[in-house]
Amino acid sequence: MVTGIGELVTCDGDGDGGPAGDSGLGLRTGAALVVEGGRIAWIGDAAEAPPADRRIDLDGRALLPGFVDSHSHLVFDGDRAGEFAARMTGERYDGGGIGVSVEATRAASDERLRELVGARVAEMRAQGTTTVEIKGGYGLTVVDEARSLRIAREFTTETTFLGAHVVPPEARGDRTAYIELVTGPMLEACAPHARWADVFCEPHSPHAFTEDESRAVLTAAGDAGLELRVHGNQLGPGPGVQLAVELGAASVDHCTFLDDADVEALVGAADTTVATLLPGVEFSTRSPYPDARALIDAGVSLALATDCNPGTCYSSSMPFVIALAVREMGMTPGEAVWAATRGSAKALLRDDIGRIAVGGPADLTVLDAPSHLHLAYRAGVPIARTLSTTPPASE
Numbered sequence: 001m002v003t004g005i006g007e008l009v010t011c012d013g014d015g016d017g018g019p020a021g022d023s024g025l026g027l028r029t030g031a032a033l034v035v036e037g038g039r040i041a042w043i044g045d046a047a048e049a050p051p052a053d054r055r056i057d058l059d060g061r062a063l064l065p066g067f068v069d070s071h072s073h074l075v076f077d078g079d080r081a082g083e084f085a086a087r088m089t090g091e092r093y094d095g096g097g098i099g100v101s102v103e104a105t106r107a108a109s110d111e112r113l114r115e116l117v118g119a120r121v122a123e124m125r126a127q128g129t130t131t132v133e134i135k136g137g138y139g140l141t142v143v144d145e146a147r148s149l150r151i152a153r154e155f156t157t158e159t160t161f162l163g164a165h166v167v168p169p170e171a172r173g174d175r176t177a178y179i180e181l182v183t184g185p186m187l188e189a190c191a192p193h194a195r196w197a198d199v200f201c202e203p204h205s206p207h208a209f210t211e212d213e214s215r216a217v218l219t220a221a222g223d224a225g226l227e228l229r230v231h232g233n234q235l236g237p238g239p240g241v242q243l244a245v246e247l248g249a250a251s252v253d254h255c256t257f258l259d260d261a262d263v264e265a266l267v268g269a270a271d272t273t274v275a276t277l278l279p280g281v282e283f284s285t286r287s288p289y290p291d292a293r294a295l296i297d298a299g300v301s302l303a304l305a306t307d308c309n310p311g312t313c314y315s316s317s318m319p320f321v322i323a324l325a326v327r328e329m330g331m332t333p334g335e336a337v338w339a340a341t342r343g344s345a346k347a348l349l350r351d352d353i354g355r356i357a358v359g360g361p362a363d364l365t366v367l368d369a370p371s372h373l374h375l376a377y378r379a380g381v382p383i384a385r386t387l388s389t390t391p392p393a394s395e
Contacts, residue, residue: 001052002389003032006060006370010043010356011342024338025372026355033063035362035389043358054391062371064337066130066363066386067318068344068354070158071229071253071276071305074120075113075148076138078104080311084284093285094205094235097311098138098166105138105148114151120308121155124316128365128384131345131353133305135198137162140171142186149193158348160196160229161187164217166207179213183220196229196250197221201243204235211239218247227349233257234281245269251276251303251347256290266300274347276303277339279324280313293330303343304336323379333376362389 010026032046042050083097105113117134124132134156136148145163152159163182171178187197199217202208208231209217218228228247232240234254241262244252253276255262266275275295282289295302304325308316315321318340325336345354352360364387367374374383 001032001034001049001054002056002058002063002364002387003046003049004057004059004061005031005033005046005063006058007062007372008033008043008356009062009064009337009372011065011338012355012357024342025334033356038362038389040356040358040360040362043356056387056389058366060370062367062369062374063356063387064128064365064367064372065341065353065355066365067128067340067384068348068350069124069129069132069305069308069318070251070303070344070347071278071307072132072134072316073137073162073307073309074117074132074134075136075152076101076105076310077108077112077116078310079314083311084314087285093287093312094207096205096207098207099169101138101310102140102168106141106144110147110151113148114154117151117155120316124308124318125386127317127319127382128386129316129318130363130365130386131158131348131350132156133158133160133196133348135160135162136190137165137198140165140168142181142189145186146189146193149190153193157195159194160198161190161194161221161226162198162200163187163190164199164209164214166200166205167209175213179216182217187220187224191221191224191226194226197224197226198229198231200231201238201240202231202235203238211243214240214243215247218243218249222247229253233262241265241275245273249273250349253305253307254278254281255295256282256287258290263295263298263300266295267298270299270301274301274303274343276305276344276347277325277329278305278307278313278321279329280315280321281307282328283324284313284315289324289328291330292325292335296331296335301343301346302339303347304339305344305347319375319384320380323376326376327379333373337372337375364389
């Protein structure tokens, strides 16, 4: 039994709440819950709790669903701190630095990559993330993309084929041949290890992919049985959002530069395509933040994620993302928490995570604070952690 809960945030509503998103958060006080076999067996008033053989007293702390990070790039070696420093003095990001990570990742051993991914996942869990999506995209050969996804699959079932991250240096003389590689042998080798396929659809980068190239990649991946995601509208207005909606992608991520037609398309597809916002990227690239307030008011379905990667956001912290969403994008604390849990679960086509409900998994995050409001209020302070309900080995 978990008791002594100062505020229980179930996120078991529809997300369409009042000024704090309270109806979506499903806030409760004086509550307790019982976990059995790793799943929620009971939720109710603490005074009416059934007997249990073990008790965890949170002493007034808030309890939330584990954060769902639906966009990350964790399979890489090396770092690009110098690139970050250059951007802070005004250099513009265009995707070219990805090649640096590709070189380092290709040179790393399986054991090295496995160790790095494991450390990053542990770092996420220490900050309250219980589900993470992991993309490939730093190998860009058949062998390296397949091994990236095999390693990622050891840590999550939410793995994403991203052979169309950028065109690698050795293929820039023949982009058509690289697309044929991605949609042929690379896809064939990677599909058994992936649930998703993604593409960096960005005409403002010479390293990324055009609308026609992106369509070819996504169509082939869909035909191979993979669900679809899109990197879109990050560096400027472009076709990414419209392509994602047209093809029924579960998520279109970044959405930094949107026009009225993009917003209208996202509103019309709110039941099927989530706009995943990644404010850590704007923080790390000095780019303008998306106007989440306007998107919410229009009726767009939103998620929040870290985009943890070595170039444009080397942060694994969902609490940091929540604080940025509130401070820089006009979201209320409640809306940001919902987007980082239930909204991000929707971006993964999952209804079993991102909320606390009887029968669901006991993916729980506890705050060293009495309320979810403190995630934005105490920005940068490590108050969130996953709550283990597994008995110690000595028991």
